[in-house]
Every structure is written in structure tokens, then in C-alpha cells.
Amino acid sequence: MTEIDRADVGLTPEQQALRQAVREFARSEIAPYVDECERAGRYPIELIQKIGQLGYLGAIVPPEYEGAGLDYVSYGIVCEEIARADWVCASAISVQNSLVCSSLVRFGSEEQKHRYLLPLARGEWLSSACLTEPSGGSDLASIETTARRDGEAYVLNGEKVYISHANHASLYFVLASVDRSLRARGICAFLVERDTPGLTTRSMAMHTLRRGDTAQVIFEDVRVPRANLLAGEGEGFKVVGAALDVGRFSVASRAVGQAQACVDAALDYARQRRQFGQELGRFQMVQAMLADMVTSVEAARLLCRRVGQLKDAGVARASQEASMAKLFATDVCMKVAEDAVQIHGGYGLEADNPVGRYFQEAKVLQIGEGSNQLQRALIAEYALGYRGQRR
Numbered sequence: 460m461t462e463i464d465r466a467d468v469g470l471t472p473e474q475q476a477l478r479q480a481v482r483e484f485a486r487s488e489i490a491p492y493v494d495e496c497e498r499a500g501r502y503p504i505e506l507i508q509k510i511g512q513l514g515y516l517g518a519i520v521p522p523e524y525e526g527a528g529l530d531y532v533s534y535g536i537v538c539e540e541i542a543r544a545d546w547v548c549a550s551a552i553s554v555q556n557s558l559v560c561s562s563l564v565r566f567g568s569e570e571q572k573h574r575y576l577l578p579l580a581r582g583e584w585l586s587s588a589c590l591t592e593p594s595g596g597s598d599l600a601s602i603e604t605t606a607r608r609d610g611e612a613y614v615l616n617g618e619k620v621y622i623s624h625a626n627h628a629s630l631y632f633v634l635a636s637v638d639r640s641l642r643a644r645g646i647c648a649f650l651v652e653r654d655t656p657g658l659t660t661r662s663m664a665m666h667t668l669r670r671g672d673t674a675q676v677i678f679e680d681v682r683v684p685r686a687n688l689l690a691g692e693g694e695g696f697k698v699v700g701a702a703l704d705v706g707r708f709s710v711a712s713r714a715v716g717q718a719q720a721c722v723d724a725a726l727d728y729a730r731q732r733r734q735f736g737q738e739l740g741r742f743q744m745v746q747a748m749l750a751d752m753v754t755s756v757e758a759a760r761l762l763c764r765r766v767g768q769l770k771d772a773g774v775a776r777a778s779q780e781a782s783m784a785k786l787f788a789t790d791v792c793m794k795v796a797e798d799a800v801q802i803h804g805g806y807g808l809e810a811d812n813p814v815g816r817y818f819q820e821a822k823v824l825q826i827g828e829g830s831n832q833l834q835r836a837l838i839a840e841y842a843l844g845y846r847g848q849r850r
Contacts, residue, residue, distance in 0.1 A: 469472040472531050472835045473533075474733065477536055478759075481537050481541065488509060489548055493545045502670055502671070503670060511583070511585075516580070516584075517560060517576075517579060520576060524576045524577055525580045525581050529709070530771045534709070538713050539763070542717050543719050554623055557633045557702060557706040558702045560580065570686065579627070584628075584629035585627050586630045586631070589651075590602075593618060594779065596621075596826075596830065599634060599646070599699065604636065612684055613683045621673055623672065625674035628653060632650065632689075633648070635649060637693065645693055647693065651683055656681070657682070658676070659679070661677065667816070667819035668823060672688060700778075703828060703829065705781075706828045707829065710789065711763045711781070715760045715788050718796070718822070721799040722815060725799040725803070745802060762784040762788065778837070779838060785834055792821045796818040800815060
């Protein structure tokens with residue numbers, strides 16, 4: 460069997476064809492422009508628009524709302540193959556589908572679905588998820604952004620930070636509290652449109668992912684109609700909890716794709732580079748590193764596929780499995796990226812060599828969608844029976 464055949468074992472013919480189509484698109488239409496965008500600090504909006512035209516910004520949205528209606532295993536394949544070419548384009552797919560569209564599909568009213576889900580699924584709108592705040596990241600129950608009831612509207616005040624795609628988004632998925640003393644029971648999820656008065660965005664200077672459009676989102680007396688509340692008042696934690704299951708699955712799949720890119724680069728270099736009269740890949744210590752890299756990436760891929768299979772089987776919540784996949788895959792990506800740089804030596808740190816960029820970007824995957832320290836705590840609590848998940 461070929462390498463590709465092995466990767467496709469267990470996939471349907473449709474899923475195999477999807478993998479090949481996405482891979483070819485990513486290699487030809489995305490990969491050649493990534494370094495240029497990073498050096499210029501330019502958000503790849505043209506590439507993301509192409510992704511939208513293919514339907515991947517609405518990958519898991521049902522066809523009745525003009526989405527692609529992909530199963531979850533197929534969605535993981537899309538995230539993996541796009542991330543193999545570019546972190547930012549894969550992030551746009553992940554945020555839009557996992558956090559925003561999945562919340563609308565599961566909790567949105569028909570009015571909300573028709574108003575927001577349709578343009579998101581068609582790729583006409585880009586969305587952004589406003590969760591993280593200056594005072595805390597993973598502790599969502601302690602958010603300080605407030606939502607004050609005022610007639611048939613809520614008035615939002617607060618600040619979100621490290622928000623991806625914020626300057627280019629048309630719609631924001633926002634968590635705010637109607638009563639901070641209630642912690643999780645006071646959290647609400649809102650849909651806020653870009654041109655709402657009082658909403659502003661401000662780019663944040665980053666050492667890496669300069670092309671990533673990372674920004675602050677500031678809410679100053681932002682009036683949001685009551686009709687834009689997702690689910691009920693105080694049910695925002697339920698909404699985001701369900702979304703984060705899918706979000707962690709997509710981040711894990713992206714980590715597998717980026718880790719595979721590191722392996723590809725390291726294998727190519729080990730075959731080409733000669734030291735002491737032979738290919739670098741002939742040295743046993745280099746072979747040992749490569750063996751661990753290949754094995755760990757394959758294990759991470761299988762963990763991700765397991766989450767997709769559970770979701771496709773109708774499991775409402777796969778929180779423990781999603782945390783396991785996110786933890787393992789992003790840790791693998793970090794280690795594989797580090798080893799890829801080590802195999803390249805000094806060349807791995809050159810500006811024109813992508814493995815140095817992969818190394819920096821891998822760290823962000825360990826932090827996003829809940830830090831890996833949080834994932835370890837969650838996994839242990841599920842195993843101990845301290846925390847349950849609905850099946």
C-alpha cells in the first residue's frame with residue numbers, strides 16, 4: 460500500500476476524494492503565498508474568500524442552510540489538510556464552523572439561522588469568537604464583560620483580547636455576563652453584527668502569526684437586540700461548552716496537519732543534506748527522531764478521527780475525547796516542530812525556511828481553545844468521575 464492509501468484506510472470513497480481535493484487545493488492555491496503574507500503582515504483575505512467559495516466556511520452547516528453538510532470525520536480532514544498549508548486559513552475554517560456555526564445550528568432560532576447562518580455558510584461573511592479577556596483566558600466563568608438588560612435589548616460593555624479574524628469579521632459570537640456573582644449561570648451568548656455602534660477592533664502586535672489578524676474587540680455601550688441572544692439568558696456556558704467540543708476537535712485536526720508539514724519538511728531535508736559523506740537521514744540518531752515524529756503524528760491523527768467518529772455516531776458531547784485529542788495532538792505538533800528545526804540545524808531558523816515558523820505557530824495551538832494545562836485537568840476529572848459528560 461502507498462502512504463496515501465494507508466492514510467485513507469477506514470475512510471469512505473467520498474472522504475478519500477475530499478482529502479485529495481482539499482490537499483491539492485491547499486498545495487496549489489494557499490501554500491505558495493503563506494510566507495509572503497507573513498513577511499508583509501497581510502491577512503490572507505483573498506485565500507479565505509476562495510475557501511468560502513468551496514463551501515469550507517460552512518463545512519458542517521446542514522444543506523438546508525446552504526452549508527456543505529459534511530460529516531465530522533470529513534470536517535477534520537478539511538481542517539488537517541488546510542492546516543498542512545497554512546495556520547490562518549485553517550483557523551478561519553475552525554472558528555467559523557466549530558464555534559459560531561455549530562452554536563447557531565444547535566441553539567439558534569429559525570430567524571437567527573436565516574439571518575446569520577446563510578451568509579456564513581455561503582462564505583459571504585466571516586465570523587469571530589470573542590471569548591478571551593485581559594484578566595483571563597481559560598476561566599470563562601470569570602469573564603468581566605457585562606450585559607445589562609434594557610427593554611428589548613442588552614447593553615454590552617467590556618473588552619476581549621487575542622481574537623482571531625476580528626478586523627475582517629462581519630459577525631461576532633460574544634460571551635457576556637448578566638450577573639457576575641452567578642459565574643457560569645450568568646453567562647450569555649450573543650450574536651453581534653460588525654457595524655453595531657460602540658463596537659471597535661484594534662490590531663495587536665504579535666511576534667508570530669503577523670498575518671493572522673489578532674485583535675482586541677472593545678464593547679462600549681453596545682446595544683444588542685434581545686433577538687440576538689443565543690439560547691436563553693444564563694445559558695451561554697451551555698452553548699460554548701458544546702461548541703468547544705467541536706472547537707477542540709478542529710484545533711487537534713489542525714495540529715495534525717501542521718505536524719505533518721513538519722515531518723514532510725524534515726524528511727525532505729534529511730534525504731538532501733549530506734554530512735560526513737552521507738545523507739543526514741542515514742544517521743541513527745536522526746532516524747530515531749524521525750521515527751518518533753512519524754509515529755506520534757499518526758497516533759494524533761487516529762485520536763482525532765476517533766472524535767469525529769463519535770460525533771458522527773450521534774454522541775451529543777465528546778468532551779473527554781476532544782480534550783484528549785487536543786492535548787495530545789498539539790503537544791505532538793510542538794515536539795515535532797522542535798525536532799524539525801533541530802534536524803535542519805541553523806537552516807531551520809532562516810526566514811525563508813517554514814519550519815521555524817511552524818515552531819512558533821505550534822505554541823499557539825497549545826494555548827488556544829483552552830490551554831493544555833486545562834485539558835489535563837479536564838481529562839483527569841472525567842477519568843476520576845468528578846466531571847460528567849452527556850452522551
